[in-house]
Amino acid sequence: MSLLDAGYSCTLVPGGVREISLMEHSSDEIIFLKERRGFVRIAMEKGKPLVPVFCFGQVAKVHSEFIEALQDLFERHKTQAGYPHLSLRIV
Numbered sequence: 611m612s613l614l615d616a617g618y619s620c621t622l623v624p625g626g627v628r629e630i631s632l633m634e635h636s637s638d639e640i641i642f643l644k645e646r647r648g649f650v651r652i653a654m655e656k657g658k659p660l661v662p663v664f665c666f667g668q669v670a671k672v673h674s675e676f677i678e679a680l681q682d683l684f685e686r687h688k689t690q691a692g693y694p695h696l697s698l699r700i701v
Contacts, residue, residue, distance in 0.1 A: 614656045622649050639666075 613620055628642050653660050677700055684698040
């Protein structure tokens with residue numbers, strides 16, 4: 611919010627776990643936006659424009675990066691959590 615107040619432009623990429631969890635099971639691009647209106651409200655309150663953009667083909671890339679980051683996080687912390695021999699299987 612302070613960046614908007616200072617006159618900076620901001621990039622927002624709506625999406626998250628819901629989208630990522632459905633990407634693997636569909637060949638469609640899935641985005642949940644109808645329930646996510648907070649960023650629109652903030653832009654209106656600040657008098658800032660919204661510029662809709664869609665990046666085709668990014669879903670698979672984001673999904674694979676998410677899976678890789680999750681596996682890395684698991685491997686880095688499993689011993690500290692008391693499970694040094696545990697394996698992570700993502701299906």
